[in-house]
Amino acid sequence: MTQAPAPRTSARHRHDREIVALAVPAFGALVAEPLFVMADSAIVGHLGTAQLAGLGVASALLTTAVSVFVFLAYATTAAVARRVGAGDRRAAIRQGMDGIWLALLLGAAVIAVVLPAAPALVDLFGASHTAAPYATTYLRISALGIPAMLVVLAATGVLRGLQDTRTPLAVAVAGFVANAALNAGLVYGARLGIAGSAWGTVIAQCGMAAVYLVVVVRGARGHGASLRPDAAGIRASAQAGVPLLIRTLSLRAVLMIATAVAARLGDAEMAAHQIVLSLWSLLAFALDAFAIAGQAIIGRFLGAEDAEGARNVCRRMVQWGIAVGAVLGLLVIVGRPVLLPLFTGDSAVKATALPALLVVALSQPVCGVVFILDGVLMGAGDGPYLAGAMLVTLAVFAPAALMVPLLGGGLTALWGAMALMMLVRMLTLWLRARSGRWLVTGATR
Secondary structure: OOOOOOHHHHHHHHHHHHHHHHHHHHHHHHHHHHHHHHHHHHHHOOOOHHHHHHHHHHHHHHHHHHHOOOHHHHHHHHHHHHHHHOOOHHHHHHHHHHHHHHHHHHHHHHHHHHHHHHHHHHHHOOOOOOOHHHHHHHHHHHHOOHHHHHHHHHHHHHHHHOOOOHHHHHHHHHHHHHHHHHHHHHHHHOOOOHHHHHHHHHHHHHHHHHHHHHHHHHHHHHHOOOOOOOHHHHHHHHHHHHHHHHHHHHHHHHHHHHHHHHHHHOHHHHHHHHHHHHHHHHHHHHHHHHHHHHHHHHHHHHHOOOHHHHHHHHHHHHHHHHHHHHHHHHHHHHHHHHHHHHHOOOHHHHHHHHHHHHHHHHOHHHHHHHHHHHHHHHHOOOHHHHHHHHHHHHHHHHHHHHOHHHHOOHHHHHHHHHHHHHHHHHHHHHHHHHHOOOOOOOOOO
């Protein structure tokens, strides 16, 4: 009597260990980034209302400017992981250096735009006459740190592609601690006010970028990779990033439309929307951590020309996405009565947010699939399809959301449109994953 082998189970367990090992540190690093803004807000808030309002406007502008270039992390992760899978770490690090040089060039371009345009940008965001000077000061100083922020994105992508999410976690935590200490010292100790908060953030971001560069340069020298800028490589990195830029801008448009519609519904609805959106974003960090793991693992399998292995990992990660989404949704349902009082004591706002938060909770398994498949296709370098799929999603979401004020349903209907948006994304991504056309193997796509 022969005993049947169980390779499927052992492979599944191996995938599970690797998924968790990459996702958990990635989640920590993702959560650490918003803590920068929270620390700045807590410190600047004690200076006065006008200063805090100015920080809010400037932070929104900076967050938008940096998030637009998140493709520096995503595209670099996929490209580096493919080279790692192909067994060529020298070329992998060289590919990462191209992304870092691109980040520096883009950062310099953003500074050239933001410094002279800061007052106009602050006015465009509707800052009051009392908050505008503080917003302009913070924006101009913080803009000097944008190249460092973009280098952090690109270098994070390099390390993720090298299957290392622990170093980004350590750097993010150290950066948060340094940022908080510098802000407190410069704002109150040196009495620089809101300018001290901006300088503290710039110094912390530059310190993080320096640490990343030391790690990457050490790896480059260890594997004999060139550190010099390569025009062809930088151009290839930029071309790979364009579809992901379109995807990101389309997603930002979805969020902006949702906020604009919520504002038209009334003050209570807008306040409730901000609460629900904040919780939705926190849940997204947890799911995005698994998407990051997917980018790194899928890229490596395809680089190793193991299409079947990539398909198996994709299938297992989708199961993870559904399970994690279901758990998150259940936690939101159970925790709703406790969560909302943390944000507001207004009974009207809480009553408005409760049903919308239920929609968010019920849609989390769908969100889990979306984040996973998004990460898988990014890891496969399938950017053009992701761009097209997100444009289709935007085309479906925009009219549905804009009809909410006319048809009624309030904030719950608006978040129903958000759930529809995620369903459309899931459908487009699932069709692509099922087709197998993303399974392009080799060191380059």
